[in-house]
Amino acid sequence: MSTLYRTTLALCCLASLLPVGASAADPEQPAAAAEAPASPAPRPPLLERSQEDAQALERRVPKAEQQTLQAGTDSFLALWKPANDSDPQGTVIIVPGAGETADWPNAVGPLRHKFPDVGWHSLSVSLPDLLAVSPQARVEASPATEAKQDKGETAPAKDTPADANANVAQATAADADAAESTDAVQASDQNDQADAERIFARLDAAVSYAQQHNSRSIVLIGHGSGAYWATRYLSEKQPPQVQKLVMIAPQTPARVEHDLESLTPTLKVPTADLYYATRTGDRSAAAQRLQASKRQKDSQYKQLSLIAMPGNKAAEQEQLFRRVRGWMAPQE
Template identity: 65%
Template sequence: MFLLYRTTLPALCLSLILPCTAQALAGETPEAPEQAPAKQVQRQALAERSLEDAQALERQVPKDEQQTLQAGSEAFLALWKPANTPNPEGALIIVPGAGETADWPKGVGPLRRKFPDVQWSTLSLSLPDLQADAPIARTPAPAPAPAKAPADDSKAAPAKDTPADANANIAQATAAETENTDSNEPTPEPGADDKADAERIFARIEAGIAYAQQQNARSIVLLGHGSGAYWAARFLSERQPAQVQKLVMVSGQTPARVDSTLESLTPTLKLPTADFYYATLPQVRRAAEQRLQASKRLKDSSYRQVALNALPNQAAEQEQLFRRIRGWLSPTPSN
């Protein structure tokens, strides 16, 4: 019995070791289970810069000048200064340009503070960020799947005369086409951002007009600064509100990626318009000449253009602008 045990035990151990040794020699490794692709995470859109600017103004401007107006579903900040007289001539609604606040130190802020002393109330609006200029939220690419263990070289198919990177390029192109085809996001129509921007800005101008009427303004004048002149002119051209009597454009310019230009809008305006510009840069002079020529082709045009001189002292330059606009709004026999 003892002899039988001594002879069978080594044989049993050998039978257990041989399969493991054969598997190691063949180089076969068990395949790792495939992992599910990483779930795509959509990055959140950044907060609008105009909201941050408005919050900064709320900390800087006196509380009695701040007004929260409603434009559709959006609430926005406006700065109101009543005229320092019991009988104001009217309200001047200021539309700032791109990147400017309702109290911008050049043009916007000085004018809104100076005109209440000459019988004009002022309401300076905050405009939203343009969607056409907003950064697009990008979706991170999915994490690559873990590579499988290499197969046995002895079982590999014979190589063909195809470059190694050719198949990779074809696979990448096919994957890109599939991703674009399978996307559920609708393709935006041309000019969709421009129309959306116009609707948001027009709603804020209308809210400003409604507020000025609530303050019993006898006359309402729109004043656009920079690209704000474009939006004010476009609003008057498309909506033609009866409540607005005049338009003032200061350093007017056309924003990027919009359907129309300030030069094409100016001839369509049917109310007195004053175009103040600084003829320092050649492109500014050429744009002003185009607006002037377009107005001359119209009969009984109420368009007037005023060239200003750039002054080294900013305070003097702002005072010059204020006096020229005041002279046009409230002409006296001496003018």
């Protein structure tokens, strides 16, 4: 009986294991486990800072003043105020500097609001973010380099030869450095050209919009680095529709092909260069631009000094407006 009991007990144990085996052999189970989780939806591209600023302006500025202009594949915000006059003088196109909006409280906004009261349309544009000054992507280390670093190994320095082929290694490293430097210069030049083309397209669109309103005269007014781009636009493209240029506290952006000192003598239109005489850096840069203009025959370049009034911004902006208008008035 004991043998029969043991045999029966073994059969019962085997029977109890059968469902587990069958379940493991179920072909649908591995397929379900192997299903990969759904991939997350791709994130929309981040807006440029200038686009975010434009959206903020759209919420704050009256809709009647907002104009969406088209520059190639780009659409951008411009602020338009018609002249409060039955016979307008023309249009001032105001170009803000880096980090500024089309209604910036220093120079840009006050001028766009004041000029319509003296018979001028005002059109203030917004510029795109510059590729030339955008953060550069970090170069990732190769897997082999990362493996060596994980093991605590480091490459020999160029000035400490590690073997008999040191001279060849150093020469190769120097060539690599030169190649990297050349690539960096080429990339910088390409970014500069791309920035110029994109900004010029916006200024072309602004000039075209001003012409649609029968502007007898068009004056380009640039503030900060906006003065640089306005100057370069007139120097390189020489649009016949623009008769005058006003530069206010002009600045040359970083990593561009030409500086203001080299561009100023190439201008073919009457130009007013307004700088703050109380700021040492501005005064020194203005002196260099003035010297460069004197080397040009029949130059129509003129400098006007301003006085900074940190404690009275309203008076400072009124001073600026009067100086700009006073320079324009004899030529109207």
